[in-house]
Amino acid sequence: MNCKPSFAIIGAGKVGSAIGVLLKERGYAPVGVYSRSKTSARRLADQLHSKLYKNAVDAAKAADLVFITTTDREIGTTAAIIARKGGCKPGQIVIHTSGALASDVMEPVREQGAWAVSVHPLQSFASIESAKENLPGSSFALEGDEQALPLAEKMVKDLQGRYFIIKAADKPLYHAAAVIASNYLVSLMHLSASIYRQLGLDEEQARDALFPLIQGTLNNIAKVGPAQALTGPVARGDASTVKGHISALSRMNWRTQEVYRSLGLYTVGLALENGSITTNEGAALSNIFLEVENCEQKGNYCRLSAHETGSQTNSHVNRLRLSDGYVGRCFWYRRHPGWGFPR
Template sequence: MLFAVTRISEAGVGLMSKPSVAVVGCGKVGSALALLLKERGYPVVAVASRSPGPAQKLARSLDCSAYDRPWEATLKADLVFITTPDREIAPVSELIARQGGFRSGQVVAHTSGAHASSELHGVQEAGALAVSIHPLQSFADVAGARENLPGSYFALEGDEAAIPVARQVVDDLQGHAFIIKAEDKPLYHAAACIASNYLVSLMHLATSVYGRFGLSRREAFEALYPLVRGTINNIRRVGPVEALTGPVARGDVPTIAGHLPALDQVGNRESRLYRLLGLYTIQVAREKGSIDAGQARQLEEVFMASANGEDVSKSKEVSS
């Protein structure tokens, strides 16, 4: 059955019946996705993994078949998710294609944020449709992924005929879909890394600094987390510009000047990062209108003057 072009109602509600699903890659993303799709009424008929243990464990939870040859799993489904690590998407797709594991009428999706659907080598040549469906969400573990996926946003990119199918999947996961161009995916993913991964790095840095005056990492986290939570709540309520507070937002040069030598004692890398973030924050404060051009120049001067007199804005590397 040519699932990909199954008729969609005039109201755009979605596919008339849910397609059979196979998942290749039984890590956090693949496992969470398979379990959620089954809960939403999708027949998950097969899972595959290079390591038999994870596939068999997931298959028991789904009451489906597990395979170590991915092409045997993909042949059983109308909708295939390849949820391997990014670097393995192309070689796994090529392997499946060589073994005849794709067929006309299938929709084949990967879940990478950085790569376009063109990474699915051999899919279109087999008459199937290729699409990328990236959940804009972090996955620390399977339980957290199952909890966080509903309500998340998903970036869709790929064959035009596959987009309605991808939208229906997102709708059934209680998510929100938007379309992105293939050439925009690297920049899209970089911004996602800033919002998620580097937030983790900033918390690691802040808790490490608190350790300098005797707090354990757990104590430092417990002390800082209410501040972070309050900041996130403010961002959600009024947006990132209006949520800005602190010495840069006030144009408080003396306070910033006091921070810098203290951070210089922590380390060159930490001090440089603080300065670079401060320089960016000046732009946010100017957009907010909380400082004028003169205050901005004063702040720039203090941030750009490092401990050894080097201009941090022209630094070639942020390392010690």
């Protein structure tokens, strides 16, 4: 006897399709599929051996669990249509899988007595097949009605995942961190490969050269954590090498140069955190990354917090507050052509 709830998928994209297939394998009962794309909806309905519906409302009516796995911009509208046309009922659980949006976007279903919860898999999905492979073992961020959380937790465990619960107000910050870790890692890989292509390597050669380095770095992070896994010129306080990099990168576009400088500044803070460089070395490196020309500067002032530099925040009249908690002397910044910072 199957004691697990029935479910419907509304939005047969990569995430919705992967979740649907995996839940069916775990004993959940698929009862319906709807998607704007008839092709993807038919494909998923055939995989699940479930009914293909012509609208989201009828698909939702048939299920205990309703997954709205559309694009983020369509989640609120879809939930409102389902609620307005009688597609949800008391005790039913409506789930979206957006990382950026809280469950509040589905408020209309709550007004009809259903419970709303967001279940976001902290994973990247390049295809339906990769989504099915990557979901088991992934972490899920849960947020929503307390009545719905126990079942959401059980569902994640059935998917062989782990979970943590966050507040609705924290969803944007949570998602920003995920974007940095995943999307921006892809951008960094693309940037590194593009530099190697300047040296004559083709895309495949660049990727093959860089991937073992990336994999080794990930292995180190897994073993000792990001702070202790840091290596390279910043971790050694090697200002000369950093200057050489900046000089070489000056031949490339300003975006590449800005990425290198911004990440370098952040890495200075990481090197200070793990104790691999001194405060003076951190200050010197920060000034290099900031391209700072000091006016009558006798000390090492930079974009470091007061406790990192050891200076007093109000000890000199000629201080410039750079951001909350950060102070320094007056600096001249070398601007980009056209007298302005890049947009």
